[in-house]
Amino acid sequence: xxxxxxxxxxxxxxxxxxxxxxxxxxxxxxxxxxxxxxxxxxxxxxxxxxxxxxxxxxxxxxxxxxxxxxxxxxxxxxxxxxxxxxxxxxxxxxxxxxxxxxxxxxxxxxxxxxxxxxxxxxxxxxxxxxxxxxxxxxxxxxxxxxxxxxxxxxxxxxxxxxxxxxxxxxxxxxxxxxxxxxxxxxxxxxxxxxxxxxxxxxxxxxxxxxxxxxxxxxxxxxxxxxxxxxxxxxxxxxxxxxxxxxxxxxxxxxxxxxxxxxxxxxxxxxxxxxxxxxxxxxxxxxxxxxxxxxxxxxxxxxxxxx
Amino acid sequence: xxxxxxxxxxxxxxxxxxxxxxxxxxxxxxxxxxxxxxxxxxxxxxxxxxxxxxxxxxxxxxxxxxxxxxxxxxxxxxxxxxxxxxxxxxxxxxxxxxxxxxxxxxxxxxxxxxxxxxxxxxxxxxxxxxxxxxxxxxxxxxxxxxxxxxxxxxxx
Numbered sequence: 001x002x003x004x005x006x007x008x009x010x011x012x013x014x015x016x017x018x019x020x021x022x023x024x025x026x027x028x029x030x031x032x033x034x035x036x037x038x039x040x041x042x043x044x045x046x047x048x049x050x051x052x053x054x055x056x057x058x059x060x061x062x063x064x065x066x067x068x069x070x071x072x073x074x075x076x077x078x079x080x081x082x083x084x085x086x087x088x089x090x091x092x093x094x095x096x097x098x099x100x101x102x103x104x105x106x107x108x109x110x111x112x113x114x115x116x117x118x119x120x121x122x123x124x125x126x127x128x129x130x131x132x133x134x135x136x137x138x139x140x141x142x143x144x145x146x147x148x149x150x151x152x153x154x155x156x157x158x159x160x161x162x163x164x165x166x167x168x169x170x171x172x173x174x175x176x177x178x179x180x181x182x183x184x185x186x187x188x189x190x191x192x193x194x195x196x197x198x199x200x201x202x203x204x205x206x207x208x209x210x211x212x213x214x215x216x217x218x219x220x221x222x223x224x225x226x227x228x229x230x231x232x233x234x235x236x237x238x239x240x241x242x243x244x245x246x247x248x249x250x251x252x253x254x255x256x257x258x259x260x261x262x263x264x265x266x267x268x269x270x271x272x273x274x275x276x277x278x279x280x281x282x283x284x285x286x287x288x289x290x291x292x293x294x295x296x297x298x299x300x301x302x303x304x305x306x
Numbered sequence: 307x308x309x310x311x312x313x314x315x316x317x318x319x320x321x322x323x324x325x326x327x328x329x330x331x332x333x334x335x336x337x338x339x340x341x342x343x344x345x346x347x348x349x350x351x352x353x354x355x356x357x358x359x360x361x362x363x364x365x366x367x368x369x370x371x372x373x374x375x376x377x378x379x380x381x382x383x384x385x386x387x388x389x390x391x392x393x394x395x396x397x398x399x400x401x402x403x404x405x406x407x408x409x410x411x412x413x414x415x416x417x418x419x420x421x422x423x424x425x426x427x428x429x430x431x432x433x434x435x436x437x438x439x440x441x442x443x444x445x446x447x448x449x450x451x452x453x454x455x456x457x458x459x460x461x462x
Contacts, residue, residue, distance in 0.1 A: 007330075007343075007346065008347075009325060009327075010325045011325070012323065012324070012325055013324060015307060015324035015368070015370050017370070017371075017373070038371075041366060041367065041368075042366060045348075045366045045367070045368070046347055046348050046366060048325075049346070049347075058324070060370075062371065109436075110351070110435055110436030111361075111432065111433060111435060112351055112354055112361045112362060112414070112436035112437070113348060113363065113436060115360050115361060115362055116362055116363075116366070116367070207435040208349055208435070208436060
């Protein structure tokens with residue numbers, strides 16, 4: 001292959017494509033940190049081509065059955081490791097169960113990348129400019145990981161995402177699921193109205209580009225009409241996906257109002273530290289954070305009050 | 307690694323290095339050069355092929371991942387010597403200028419009209435938003451894909 005010399009090509013690797021989850025876990029147990037898991041590959045393969053990642057072993061999980069479901073149960077909406085972004089776009093269950101996810105899914109990369117890329121892969125990859133990590137932070141997600149010798153481990157998203165491109169996943173572990181809690185109003189009555197809502201606001205120069213600014217929001221209302229749960233997380237405006245805890249604390253226990261949302265948005269604006277680059281100045285991006293946080297909270301409230 | 311892939315209906319077996327990209331397997335091993343290489347970074351979409359009927363960017367899939375699967379490239383659109391409606395429509399509506407993005411646009415367009423034979427402008431633009439036309443000839447590409455839908459409905 002003469003073109004190798006002038007083209008971007010990954011370093012050579014050992015390719016394994018197991019047909020059961022047990023075989024995947026065996027390879028991870030034996031080869032650990034030299035392994036990368038290949039699900040959608042839409043971030044990993046480009047990184048390998050740029051030689052930013054050069055795993056000695058690539059374990060392709062695409063032939064493992066039973067890893068591509070979206071389901072509800074045990075108080076969660078669960079998305080398994082091989083669920084593609086476009087499966088989430090098309091899912092009626094996601095529309096009913098998570099407004100934030102339904103709102104974000106169509107804005108992940110572009111339609112062709114969405115046919116391959118996965119939510120679980122995106123979270124495990126933890127590019128600070130990735131959209132899903134923010135949505136998961138706002139929605140209070142958990143990551144479920146499995147290893148041969150350690151069994152199953154449930155990791156809150158705030159513990160899972162440690163730093164840019166880094167997670168608390170052990171080298172022997174496979175992410176099998178990412179799950180978000182169902183709306184509290186549904187924990188007692190299966191078909192109750194959501195009394196919660198969520199949203200993802202994204203500014204991008206063109207489809208497929210990284211976000212210039214992304215803001216994920218999630219709100220739930222209690223019986224008294226006050227805010228019982230709140231989540232706000234920001235994409236592309238900080239060295240990592242930033243959960244704006246201070247603004248969440250302000251919202252929880254208060255009654256929703258424009259003034260309250262404006263105050264929360266101001267906190268979000270001041271919490272982030274974007275870089276000035278080709279996508280805009282830091283000052284501009286911070287102001288977009290403010291505007292998007294207000295809009296996102298208003299949209300989330302509209303869902304919660306519907 | 308030994309792989310067997312069905313490409314445009316014909317089965318091909320080959321021994322490939324795992325790092326061989328699908329686009330290179332198609333262009334170099336199979337000599338099907340209708341599938342193009344543009345940005346090589348998953349952005350431009352000119353390398354799009356259908357993998358088991360679904361559009362994928364073949365610069366971002368390894369050939370070994372297509373083992374046991376079915377691929378359609380632009381060369382597979384024509385059936386029994388007849389142009390596929392999407393090809394006839396691109397010709398009729400002048401849907402190409404330099405032609406570099408055309409194979410991918412036709413494959414994505416053929417998939418769209420299969421699911422939705424009467425797409426609106428917005429639906430077509432949304433569907434092709436992962437594909438760049440460096441001539442910026444989008445207006446005629448949109449018309450061509452819509453025309454292909456009409457031809458398909460008229461022919462079926």
